[in-house]
Amino acid sequence: MDKQPLHNLMDACRPHGDDLLAPRKLLDPEMAALADELERDETARQALERSQRLDRALVAAFQDVPVPGDLEQRLLAAVGAAGGRAAADASESVAAVAPADRADLSSAARQPQSRRRFWALAMAAAVSFIALGLSYWLVNHTPELTPSQLVVQAQEWLSDEDFHRAAWSPMTRQPPRAYPRQYLAVAPAQWRRVETSLDRKAVVYQIPFRQGKSAYLFVSQVDTPVAGIGSVPPRTPLPGATGGWSIGAWQADGLLFVLAAEGDYRSLLRSRPTA
Amino acid sequence: MAGDLSPQPEHEFEEPQPPGSGFECALDLGQLIREHHADVYRYAFRLAGKQNDAEDLTQQTFLIAQQKLHQLRDPAKARSWLFTVVRNCYLKQRRRPAPEPAANLEIEVDRIPDGSIPPAGAEAEWIDRQWLQAALDQLSDEHRVVLVMFYFEELSYKEISDRLALAPGTVMSRLARAKGRLRALLEAQTQGESCPPRLHLLLAMFV
Structure with a gap:
């Protein structure tokens, strides 16, 4: 076998794995060829042994990372895990009720036929009523967004490859009036439409910022209130942004404004809301 | 090449299920954090x-x-699912990959001396975590990602090829x-006095 493929195959063997232990006919053709070579060549066998010894040391070293003691608590706080647990508890209590329901049904089977028919009709009506109510609720209810979810969504907009590829319009071409910019102390350089998870026709403004840094104001038409978001830009960014971004959001007149900057965004804002 | 570094598509979050399993995920997010936050943090740190x-x-x-938990149908796959999310987040944040090293640093089997192999055992203590991280920091994203998948997740090359x-x-x-x-970067770092001689000997065989 040529040296290069041999080296590559040896490096592909896992230190604790059984990549070469299976019966020859069950091995991949490449690994079977390596196994043949190792049987023939003592030097190659020794090289593999040394390589795997070093790899075992590396596996141990890769895992050797101290974890901050309070990380778990901070994560639980960040994602609001208490709410998740409450939901799980609620579903458990629903499951606990189910056998009792079944018991009621089995006792109903012993009732006279007319009573059974009455109860069957009553239950069918109740189920229809609940289904109707649920459908109405699903159609009319938009789940409330949390600030943490908003930060995650904003970072997804920013990291979308299409976001960086699309063409921008200069400010000399008027942006849509329904998507005004607010509280900006710096005039945007350009704008364009952007399809976000909140509004398919949202508008984003690119704002001149420090050299080499980016700042954007996303304006979306969102009727549903975002919990914990005020009607003016916040002094401190929302928690949870990563990669050096600071993200602030405010909501007014049916519009949600999300300002994202690589660095502190406060220099981009002023106290008055008008454009 | 640049395309190789792209984060994997959303379908990666949806792990395959046995046909007709009808399996429902029994995990809640708090449980997921309690069980996996340390591994996820270690994985993230190495990247x-x-x-x-x-x-x-x-x-x-x-x-x-939290948003996509409903897509995880098999709790046994939670760890690898979370690692996929970490990897995708990391690659999304890294828009400019570091330049590919030009030097060919493959093992030269012929150059490996026939001399004594360092004694077995205690491999876990050979490599200082800070040396390792300093070396990883000098690698390109595509090299770092594939090494973390191989050494941390202990995936086979076929599993890595599927996931990437x-x-x-x-x-x-x-x-x-x-x-x-x-190996070359670690060997360069172990020139100092604090390196265990057996590690230096072993590394020297590969570069």
């Missing part, structure tokens, strides 16, 4: 290299998990180049 960045990545991973949507041959040669580069 990002800094505590703050690793914490950010870890938090972002669990916030995404790359040809097995590409993964095999990339893995060999990445391992060669890592």
